[in-house]
Amino acid sequence: MTGAPPGFAVLVVGAGFAGLYAHHRLRALGLTIQGFEAAADVGGTWWWNRYPGARCDVESMDYCYSFSPELEQDWTWSERYATQPEILRYLNHVADRFDLRRDIQFDTRVTAATWDEAAQRWRVVTDRGDRVSAQFLVMATGCLSQAKDPEIDGIETFDGEIFHTGRWPHEGVDFTGRRVGVIGTGSSGIQSIPVIARQAAHLTVFQRTPNFTMPAKNAPLDQQAIADRKARAREIREAMRASRAGIVVPMPEHSALGVDDESREALYARAWDTGTLYGMVAAFNDLLINRDANDTAAEYVRARIRSIVDDPEVAERLSPRNHPFGTKRPCLDTDYYATYNRENVTLVDVRETPIVAVTPTGVRTSADDFELDAIVFATGFDAMTGPLLGPDFTGAHGRKLRDRWAAGPRTYLGIATAGFPNLFIVTGPGSPSVLVNMAVAIEHHVDWMADCIAYLRQRGLASIDATTEAEDAWVDHVNEVANVTLFPHANSWYMGANVPGKPRVFMPYIGGFPRYDDVCRGVAADDYRGFTLTPATSPEPAPST
Ligand code: N01
Numbered sequence: 038m039t040g041a042p043p044g045f046a047v048l049v050v051g052a053g054f055a056g057l058y059a060h061h062r063l064r065a066l067g068l069t070i071q072g073f074e075a076a077a078d079v080g081g082t083w084w085w086n087r088y089p090g091a092r093c094d095v096e097s098m099d100y101c102y103s104f105s106p107e108l109e110q111d112w113t114w115s116e117r118y119a120t121q122p123e124i125l126r127y128l129n130h131v132a133d134r135f136d137l138r139r140d141i142q143f144d145t146r147v148t149a150a151t152w153d154e155a156a157q158r159w160r161v162v163t164d165r166g167d168r169v170s171a172q173f174l175v176m177a178t179g180c181l182s183q184a185k186d187p188e189i190d191g192i193e194t195f196d197g198e199i200f201h202t203g204r205w206p207h208e209g210v211d212f213t214g215r216r217v218g219v220i221g222t223g224s225s226g227i228q229s230i231p232v233i234a235r236q237a238a239h240l241t242v243f244q245r246t247p248n249f250t251m252p253a254k255n256a257p258l259d260q261q262a263i264a265d266r267k268a269r270a271r272e273i274r275e276a277m278r279a280s281r282a283g284i285v286v287p288m289p290e291h292s293a294l295g296v297d298d299e300s301r302e303a304l305y306a307r308a309w310d311t312g313t314l315y316g317m318v319a320a321f322n323d324l325l326i327n328r329d330a331n332d333t334a335a336e337y338v339r340a341r342i343r344s345i346v347d348d349p350e351v352a353e354r355l356s357p358r359n360h361p362f363g364t365k366r367p368c369l370d371t372d373y374y375a376t377y378n379r380e381n382v383t384l385v386d387v388r389e390t391p392i393v394a395v396t397p398t399g400v401r402t403s404a405d406d407f408e409l410d411a412i413v414f415a416t417g418f419d420a421m422t423g424p425l426l427g428p429d430f431t432g433a434h435g436r437k438l439r440d441r442w443a444a445g446p447r448t449y450l451g452i453a454t455a456g457f458p459n460l461f462i463v464t465g466p467g468s469p470s471v472l473v474n475m476a477v478a479i480e481h482h483v484d485w486m487a488d489c490i491a492y493l494r495q496r497g498l499a500s501i502d503a504t505t506e507a508e509d510a511w512v513d514h515v516n517e518v519a520n521v522t523l524f525p526h527a528n529s530w531y532m533g534a535n536v537p538g539k540p541r542v543f544m545p546y547i548g549g550f551p552r553y554d555d556v557c558r559g560v561a562a563d564d565y566r567g568f569t570l571t572p573a574t575s576p577e578p579a580p581s582t
Contacts, residue, residue, distance in 0.1 A: 044170045044171065045071045047175060049063070049072045051176070051177035051463075053083070053179055055179065055482070056072060056175075057135075058479060060140060060141070066490065071142070071171065072140050074141055074142070075145065077143050078143060081128075083124045087121055087209070088415075089236075090229045091229070095474050096313070097118060099283075100475075105135075112130065114127075117255050117258055159173075180471050181471070190394040191394035191395040192395045195395050195396070197409055202414070203225070215410040216241075216399075216408060217239070217240050218241045219412075225417070231373055231376040233413070234381065246357070247354065250369065255312070282315065282550060289321050292321055301321075305317065314367060317367070318362075324363060345374040355377065355384065360528065400412065417530055420530040420544070422442060422466060422544070425438065432456040432458070444542075446465070450511060451465040452486065453502070455502065455508045458502035464478050467515050467545075468482065469545060470545045489501065499571050499574070501569070502571070503569075507568070518547050531544055
């Protein structure tokens with residue numbers, strides 16, 4: 038872009054699930070839109086995370102858009118849990134089908150955004166030198182898009198290759214015959230470890246915290262299941278939107294402590310066999326709020342680990358004991374625990390023997406030197422706030438977002454933050470986001486903000502800004518519901534605990550999707566209660582594209 042800074046009605050940052058739908062929905066309002074995306078193409082998390090074994094752990098028929106009944110009927114998933122390439126194909130299909138690439142500039146990262154009070158517009162700068170302005174700024178940058186390297190000395194001295202699961206090379210990596218180290222055992226590590234183990238000469242897993250993981254029981258989808266689902270698609274979508282986590286899950290009626298040992302065991306066995314994330318978590322109604330109840334689920338998983346892993350010492354090392362079951366995001370896996378029965382796999386507990394440094398030849402712990410040809414960082418993300426604090430945001434009165442959020446993110450509904458007018462966050466901190474099916478949360482947010490933008494434009498309003506009172510009350514509510522649960526007891530990325538120095542705050546909203554949706558609807562119906570709406574002081578500059 039050259040010449041005078043172009044002006045748009047809306048700027049959409051990101052072209053994953055959220056950004057693509059934002060383009061589609063906002064275009065239907067007849068708005069001029071500019072999109073920026075750091076990656077070379079659409080896909081968001083599914084463009085970046087191409088590590089071996091990457092697939093979704095929400096069922097594919099639930100983890101997709103609902104906005105187009107025709108799309109829903111035309112697209113057919115091949116597996117219960119879609120692989121990364123299949124999800125990326127789907128998003129490419131959506132982009133093509135609805136012509137969504139048209140307004141997106143790829144390979145471009147937004148580096149700064151400043152609210153121009155006089156013009157009531159955002160002025161945005163990118164790493165490629167673009168300078169544009171827009172009345173509204175939509176951050177569709179995802180919750181887990183800022184990959185995080187481990188804080189380990191000597192990484193730059195390593196003579197072999199280093200990979201991060203969240204920035205995987207597009208050409209793939211062949212580990213055949215190589216000695217590989219994987220650092221990290223969250224979802225990315227747990228999915229990639231069994232696949233890498235089958236290829237590598239030797240795999241050493243450096244584990245700091247064992248996680249709870251359950252078998253995915255993935256399989257090809259059968260034609261009848263697909264046909265049944267398509268026949269009931271609308272009805273199921275309605276039920277998903279009315280459900281607590283954006284997925285239809287039977288609500289448990291009993292406490293884990295209110296049944297005898299045999300019944301509890303039988304219920305856990307059935308839950309384990311569902312091959313779902315929610316099966317075990319929703320087996321009883323008090324697993325996430327009562328430590329004694331939770332211990333029964335944790336012990337069930339540990340017993341499963343002991344039954345799968347041959348070496349009792351390795352089984353014990355793999356057994357989570359430092360956080361309640363479900364309070365760090367649990368995982369679904371294919372053959373994860375059984376992988377540790379392989380001759381070519383070694384598990385190193387780096388709490389027992391901490392990593393001291395990466396050396397030119399591998400990884401040094403306090404006990405040993407491990408010679409490696411390649412190291413995989415499966416070390417996660419600066420979750421939820423990372424993508425929003427990456428760009429230098431300056432709001433009203435020159436206030437920096439980084440300063441405002443220094444003690445943790447503060448939002449109203451997870452969508453807006455006071456002092457940053459016309460800035461909309463899709464699935465931001467303070468919204469159900471990562472605790473629910475992201476596809477449902479994304480469509481909900483984008484619809485809400487599109488309706489809000491339409492409302493403002495119909496009434497000739499220039500800006501909308503959350504009041505600090507409404508924001509404070511929402512932040513208090515988010516904390517209040519989180520504190521009823523066991524979640525704050527874990528050092529999880531939900532709490533920001535994986536990033537040194539990050540404020541310890543439970544970031545997502547755990548009050549459930551229907552309750553959240555009710556609040557959002559009520560706020561809109563009440564003429565955007567909790568927001569200050571400002572009329573235009575001068576005619577809006579003509580948008581140009
Ligand atoms: O990241 P994580 P992830 N030395 O933060 C360890 C989604 N997702 O990429 O727990 C040693 O969970 C760290 O240890 P600890 C999903 O929401 C979904 O795996 O901090 N270890 C942890 O074990 C998921 O929750 C899908 O003590 C270090 C690991 O690295 C989220 O993304 C697939 C370390 C990081 O685990 C993030 O998952 C993949 C160090 N210095 C991801 N630093 C699906 O849909 C960190 N660790 C299936």
